[in-house]
Amino acid sequence: METPILVSLSRQATLRRQLEVIANNLANMDTTGFKAERMMFDDHLVPTPVGRGRMGEQIAFVRDVATVRDPSTGKLQQTGADLDVALADEEGFLVVQTPTGDRYTRNGHLRLDEAGQLVTGHGLPVMSQQGTPIVLGPLDGPVTIAGDGTISTGQGDLGRLRVVRFDAPEQMEAIEGGLLSTDQQPQDVETPSILQGTLEGSNVEPILEIQRMITVQRAYDQARSLIDREDERIGKMMQAYMA
Amino acid sequence: MKALSIAATGMIAQQRNVEVVSNNLANMNTTGFMRRRTEFQDLLYQNLRRVGSTSSENGEVVPTGVQLGLGVKLAGVYRIHAQGNLTATDNPFDLAIQGRGFFQIELPGGEIAYTRDGSFQLNAEGQIVTHDGYVVQPAVAIPEDAVDVTVNQSGEVLVKLQGQVDLQNAGQLQLALFANEAGLEAMGGNLFRETAGSGGALVGTPQADGFGAILQGFLETSNVNAVEEITNLISAQRAYEMNSKVIQAADQMMATLNNTR
Numbered sequence: 001m002e003t004p005i006l007v008s009l010s011r012q013a014t015l016r017r018q019l020e021v022i023a024n025n026l027a028n029m030d031t032t033g034f035k036a037e038r039m040m041f042d043d044h045l046v047p048t049p050v051g052r053g054r055m056g057e058q059i060a061f062v063r064d065v066a067t068v069r070d071p072s073t074g075k076l077q078q079t080g081a082d083l084d085v086a087l088a089d090e091e092g093f094l095v096v097q098t099p100t101g102d103r104y105t106r107n108g109h110l111r112l113d114e115a116g117q118l119v120t121g122h123g124l125p126v127m128s129q130q131g132t133p134i135v136l137g138p139l140d141g142p143v144t145i146a147g148d149g150t151i152s153t154g155q156g157d158l159g160r161l162r163v164v165r166f167d168a169p170e171q172m173e174a175i176e177g178g179l180l181s182t183d184q185q186p187q188d189v190e191t192p193s194i195l196q197g198t199l200e201g202s203n204v205e206p207i208l209e210i211q212r213m214i215t216v217q218r219a220y221d222q223a224r225s226l227i228d229r230e231d232e233r234i235g236k237m238m239q240a241y242m243a
Numbered sequence: 244m245k246a247l248s249i250a251a252t253g254m255i256a257q258q259r260n261v262e263v264v265s266n267n268l269a270n271m272n273t274t275g276f277m278r279r280r281t282e283f284q285d286l287l288y289q290n291l292r293r294v295g296s297t298s299s300e301n302g303e304v305v306p307t308g309v310q311l312g313l314g315v316k317l318a319g320v321y322r323i324h325a326q327g328n329l330t331a332t333d334n335p336f337d338l339a340i341q342g343r344g345f346f347q348i349e350l351p352g353g354e355i356a357y358t359r360d361g362s363f364q365l366n367a368e369g370q371i372v373t374h375d376g377y378v379v380q381p382a383v384a385i386p387e388d389a390v391d392v393t394v395n396q397s398g399e400v401l402v403k404l405q406g407q408v409d410l411q412n413a414g415q416l417q418l419a420l421f422a423n424e425a426g427l428e429a430m431g432g433n434l435f436r437e438t439a440g441s442g443g444a445l446v447g448t449p450q451a452d453g454f455g456a457i458l459q460g461f462l463e464t465s466n467v468n469a470v471e472e473i474t475n476l477i478s479a480q481r482a483y484e485m486n487s488k489v490i491q492a493a494d495q496m497m498a499t500l501n502n503t504r
Contacts, residue, residue, distance in 0.1 A: 017309075019246045019489075020311050023245075023246040024249050024311065024313070024315075026489055027250060027486060028312070029253070029485070030479070034285055037310070040307075065292070065309070066292070066307040067307065079323060080466075081280070081321070081325070082324075111321065112426075113422075113426075114423055114440050121282055122318075138420045138445045139445065141343070141453045173290075174288050174310055175288065178284055210485060210488060214492070220496045224500070224503050227503055
């Protein structure tokens with residue numbers, strides 16, 4: 001009963017969520033290391049009562065099955081801060097130690113905590129290749145972070161930033177603050193390419209997002225007019241019966 | 244309509260961004276000012292279909308899931324402690340630090356504040372003070388009959404007294420270092436306060452390992468780059484506009500909904 005309305009409704013419900021994804025992308029346009037997300041749609045087929053056979057018709061409802069992150073590298077921004085690093089290759093992640101286990105991030109805005117330990121913006125220690133936090137002394141002088149992640153000061157080498165990659169980065173789950181979590185085993189990237197004094201901005205393309213937003217809005221209107229016309233049709237049918 | 248509140252978080256974030264940019268531009272000519280940068284973070288994600296949840300009895304796993312982000316927040320405003328340009332002033336009490344370190348200033352309450360603004364003067368007792376009259380620590384007094392004052396790169400204050408040939412040592416300036424300079428709290432007036440985040444001050448002689456050198460007759464200008472700030476301002480303004488467009492779109496979609504018969 002009323003399937004055209006319900007099909008339109010399924011479209012409207014997914015469009016609203018798609019707008020939320022677009023809104024989140026635009027809100028995070030200037031978030032360091034943010035990856036734009038896309039909604040993926042799928043059809044959910046339901047056989048009609050008349051067409052159960054081979055040639056039978058099926059009704060296709062819309063479902064949003066997944067949000068996918070666009071893995072491409074964001075625009076690189078010069079900040080001039082010694083402890084800002086950008087991962088120039090697409091697949092690398094820094095390893096961050098949290099109380100609930102290792103997390104991964106592409107946000108290279110690092111700083112020191114009160115003990116001189118190298119931490120992320122949230123204050124979580126960043127791991128070296130030895131799996132230990134990196135500590136800088138107040139007397140160490142200017143810090144140099146080489147392209148392969150080697151951190152050195154006037155006092156010599158302090159260790160190398162651990163950069164890892166995953167076989168299926170799309171399966172990583174985003175938690176807040178640009179951190180990602182996964183059950184997969186990380187694999188070390190032997191030759192990372194790290195840029196000091198630079199941050200990776202978001203890879204959100206504002207023009208595409210605005211264009212998608214307009215499309216969503218218009219599609220929503222179309223779904224409504226379909227519901228309206230269906231309503232009219234039922235009304236006419238009722239009138240015909242009544243008369 | 245979560246899109247409304249998500250776009251609102253975007254607008255608030257960009258507003259903060261503009262505030263930080265305008266503060267940088269306002270302080271373009273402030274001695275020893277360090278430019279600030281806003282750092283944003285994405286907010287919590289709502290899992291409509293969790294990544295890795297099983298989709299059938301056979302144990303197939305959802306590869307990506309539906310995660311809806313809830314917007315953006317300001318994670319922090321951090322200072323960029325890059326060296327500013329040095330400008331020659333030829334004033335003997337204008338001191339610039341080339342490299343790392345802060346001058347120590349004693350505030351009226353006895354608390355020690357830290358600054359890189361070295362535009363100093365003398366007070367009635369001949370002590371080196373800031374333009375607010377707070378004494379630079381360790382206190383150095385210049386004798387009244389001094390005709391010339393030299394501060395060398397390692398912070399020794401040497402005075403030439405009336406009628407004498409050799410320079411006399413009047414005192415030694417010291418600098419303070421912190422494990423985490425970015426953790427210092429700005430108090431205004433170019434002064435910083437030590438916090439739990441910065442770690443304790445480590446006091447030492449200029450030009451020693453890790454400490455910067457002192458340059459007499461120079462001032463460190465702000466490290467604000469006007470071109471960069473203006474481009475940041477433009478992009479922040481446009482980002483603000485785009486987020487407001489999302490609000491409009493969400494509003495119109497709700498209007499569409501209301502107009503459905």
